[in-house]
Amino acid sequence: MKFSPRGGAMKVLLAILALGLTAGAYANEDAVKKAVEGFVGAAAVDSVAKTSYGGLYEVVLKSGELVYTDEKASFIIDGRVIDTRTRKDVTQERLAKLSAIDFSTLPLSQAIKQVKGNGKRVMATFEDPNCAYCKRLGKELAQMSDVTxxxxxxxxLTPDSTTKSNNIWCAKDKAKVWNDWIVDAKVPATASCDTAAVEKNVALGHKLRISGTPTIFLADGTRIGGFLPAAELEKAMAAATK
Structure with missing residues (x-):
């Protein structure tokens, strides 16, 4: 039986070529992963993907860090790729995407809820009560309105951080006691209750690779690591809404 070059035979040939190219790509990525882990001396690689920049491979480590190498892993670049045509920081863009979360999966019942104004905008923060930048953030958040x-x-940070967190969580008015401490430095009174939520937060934070406080998540899942003044936070929330 004869096939037209535009018919079934051509489709089969294209499918075979596509499979071959895909298999080759995966083989290279697997080889890069193996080589990088051999260099590091541990199973430290989360994913490998070829980029469109100079034959580089993007290597995402399980720590959340991002490095680059070639197909032979003959070097490792720990730095940023800047697209000179668009002037975009490609690395930062990728890190933002990789560190984003699905906001709807957060166990909000384990958090202190504050509704300011109409509460239409939403954010989540992970904070240590003894974190200096969390205290600065608290003062900035106090200026914001129409946000939950x-x-x-x-x-x-310290064993005292756990003590304070437990006392705040066990307070009758959690939000007030939190703000009294974080904004006005009024030490929370000793209180006791089931503090499993605080323990779960620590486990969740580790799972989300949160290594510092404050860490902020916006409604679209965008992660902001560290302190932002209210004006900058307003801009970020507006961008997330768009």
Missing amino acids: IYTFLYPI
Whole structure:
């Protein structure tokens, strides 16, 4: 039986070529992963993908860091790729995408909820009560309106951070006691209750690779690591809404 070059035979040939190219790509990525982990001496690689820049491979480490190498892993670049045509920081753009979350999956019942104004805008923060930048953030958030803030107590700095977090969580008015401490430095009174939520927050934070506080998540899942003044946070929330 004869096939037209535009018929079934051509489709089969194209499918075979596509499969071959895909298999080759995966083989290269697997080889890069193996070589990088051999260099590091541990199973440290989360994913590998070829980029469109100079034959580089993007290597995402399990720590959340991003580095680059070639197909033989003959070098490792720990730095940023800047697209000279668009002037975009490609690395930062990728890191933002890789670190974003699905906001709807956050267990909001484990957080302190504050509704300011109409509360239409939403954000979540992971904060340690003894974090200096969290205290600065608290003063900035106090200036904002029309926002619902979910604060996940995330004591990772000192044993006292856990004590304060537990006392705040067990308070009758959690939001007030949190703000009294974080904004006005009024030490939370000793209180006792089931503090499993605080323990779960720590486990969740580790799962989300949160290594510092404050860490902020916007409604679209965008992650902001560190302190932002209210004006900058307003801009970020507006961008997330768009």
